[in-house]
Amino acid sequence: MHAQRAYLDYNASAPLLETARAAMLAALDAGGNASSVHAEGRAARRLIEEARGAVAALVGGVAEHVVFTSGASEAASMLTSPDWRMGRAPLRLERLFVAASDHPCLLDGGRFAPENVHRLPVGRDGLLDPETVRAVLAKNAIAGKSLVAIHAANNETGVIQPIAEIASVAKQAGALFALDAVQAAGRIPLDIADLGADFLILSAHKIGGPKGAGALVAASGLVMPEPLVRGGGQEKGHRGGTENVAAIAGFGAAAREAARAVDLMDGVRALRDEAERAIREIAPHATIFGAAAPRLANTSFFAVPGLKAETAQIGFDLAGIALSAGSACSSGKVGPSHVLAAMGHGEEASALRLSLGLATEVGDIERFATALRGIVARGAGQDIRAA
């Protein structure tokens, strides 16, 4: 183990920002149940409402249409249900359209019957094609009763979808349009109205806030999914359960930082590009997935022929570098990436993901390059743990 490690796995979870940590500590000390009317309860309530304003501001939204959840997966699970309401009237959605490269929390279709979930194909560059989406919707969508739910930027490749174009196609088909903005927030500008999204999904811990908070941000609040977590009527009845004040306060602090971070991505991009130069120099036959498409500045998803990602990841870890093979989900189980499969890459593609943040330094990239050189030199067939 190395004394100082290089953490290059921001897309799995970004380190907690100091301002978010401070906001959490203040909230923990405030105590109280935010639904209580006494002073302790009102103090907790105030922290939540301040955070709501900050999260709304990050995406150009309105505070009253921000529903706090325990994370992005909960927000996605809330959305992927056929049971909705328009005001107080029940509304049933018949069809769900997801991108084939969506995160599993959207991809599996939630409570929709499998036969009512349609996957929108992506090209070899990872991009949805608006005309293909239009054709799939034309064939299957039921106006006013369909939901199109895609990611803004992919968690593995960083590929940024043509969001406004897909939104426009969805609108023309009379479908609701939801955007998983988990990886995009704080990295590209997001304005819910400009994007044409009816809903945005956000996660605190991907932008330097704590794990345990996320949000479903609605553009209008008129049409909403039925509550997923039911209880005492919190979050205007959209999400029951005592609010996680500390996590929400930390989310608010991180959202304020994320709004500024978008302008600082050129520095991150320079480091990522430096890492990719090193990859290409060390392994000239490496593939960098989605490299020709618009991508987040912080992400690189690459494969070196003959190098098994799982083994290489262990080698990097031993060299003091945290990165990932595919995404972090599924309890450490590593299988073929459904994102690469959706892009038409076979199971032979065993890829590693670098994902950087504002705290990443030149030294981290140098250490990554040194480790990669050693791992590639030792060869893919060898058990790296024995090296």
Add this chain to the structure above:
Amino acid sequence: MHAQRAYLDYNASAPLLETARAAMLAALDAGGNASSVHAEGRAARRLIEEARGAVAALVGGVAEHVVFTSGASEAASMLTSPDWRMGRAPLRLERLFVAASDHPCLLDGGRFAPENVHRLPVGRDGLLDPETVRAVLAKNAIAGKSLVAIHAANNETGVIQPIAEIASVAKQAGALFALDAVQAAGRIPLDIADLGADFLILSAHKIGGPKGAGALVAASGLVMPEPLVRGGGQEKGHRGGTENVAAIAGFGAAAREAARAVDLMDGVRALRDEAERAIREIAPHATIFGAAAPRLANTSFFAVPGLKAETAQIGFDLAGIALSAGSACSSGKVGPSHVLAAMGHGEEASALRLSLGLATEVGDIERFATALRGIVARGAGQDIRAA
């Protein structure tokens, strides 16, 4: 405002224990996504598994059957669904039986159709009667396809149900039996096998842990509800979403304390009884709800004729005392208590709840008594804020 306040609202949310706070801070600093296989991820994973053991131990359960959720409401929402599975085979539950005095997160029946939700009546003392429950189940239950879900101890009155008797009746009717142990944990001994429960619901923040963590503890894990929050397959597929490591670590620390707290309840009971002596002396016509039934040592729910609870609560708050009018839920909205209604008390019953903890001191009770004396003396008709 008073410099030092008396916090007598533990049933709404207990103050964060120092050990829980320390565990959270350590987890926040550890960082990482618990599903990542690198060192940062494994450190997070270790904290979660330690907490899982502590939570299991609190209720005599097995760690591998503890599913962490974002709180008790989420665990209850997960349970109150007709869609279950036995191993991998789908299982559909047809009927849900809840106590009429259950918390709203069980009472509203979740995803069961309203006509399939039956309310089990409680008596004027707040207790379920096993023979009545037997009769209701005999009339309506479908063996192997029904769920009986009741609270162990009531959040408003502290009344403790005849848990093992109800469990036995449920079993004889072939129904699954789930116990909301949110208010009972750390206050009375809980052993999932002794109680005959198939499931227990727990909340971290009611036992001195943080808001944002709860658990569904299963006795066997053979029959489970379908996941509510879906995502990357965390929690053995029962609950998706990146784990809230800090809140879970804090929950674990609080669970260890709660296991010891049960033996310290006599001191809390003495203070509660002292408070009730003061209530009866100051307001001889006061009603203490459920006083003749087995009750948690820390709770007193009382009404003084002519005294409006909402107004009195504001008076207490101004006097530096945090207590509640009914439960804390529903965004501070105060309506008639459904618990009192279920006990046969009319809307005239406007009740206040005192709920104590291990940190409650004699001085807190004295201050409460002094404030009550003033509030009662000023009379119920008067606006207390003007006093």
